[in-house]
Amino acid sequence: MKTTNVSQTTNAEIYRLVKQLELRLDEIQANSLPWLDAADVCRKLKISKRSLDRYRMSGALPYSKIKRKIFYSVTDILHCLEDNRERKERML
Numbered sequence: 001m002k003t004t005n006v007s008q009t010t011n012a013e014i015y016r017l018v019k020q021l022e023l024r025l026d027e028i029q030a031n032s033l034p035w036l037d038a039a040d041v042c043r044k045l046k047i048s049k050r051s052l053d054r055y056r057m058s059g060a061l062p063y064s065k066i067k068r069k070i071f072y073s074v075t076d077i078l079h080c081l082e083d084n085r086e087r088k089e090r091m092l
Contacts, residue, residue, distance in 0.1 A: 035064070035071040045077075055080070 036044070042052055055061040062076045 035073055036077070038070055038072070041072050041077065060084075 038049060038052055041047075042049055045052075052061070056063050056070070061072060061080050064071045064073070
């Protein structure tokens with residue numbers, strides 16, 4: 001078996017890079033909104049599973065699929081709600 005001697009300088013460099021990576025991952029997680037499954041979306045929007053399926057199949061609500069489970073981005077849900085918000089004109 002061959003052993004390799006890693007210098008303290010190399011160890012310090014590896015440690016510094018790992019710390020930078022941890023900080024970057026924490027930053028990304030803090031700035032990103034979570035993904036919700038269908039049950040969570042239905043519960044939060046107070047809609048039926050069938051309504052959610054219709055929105056998805058019509059292309060109104062983007063989704064991601066992992067194996068047979070469907071996930072919705074909170075950002076996409078918020079954009080969909082904003083795009084379809086009815087605006088009433090005020091009469092003065």
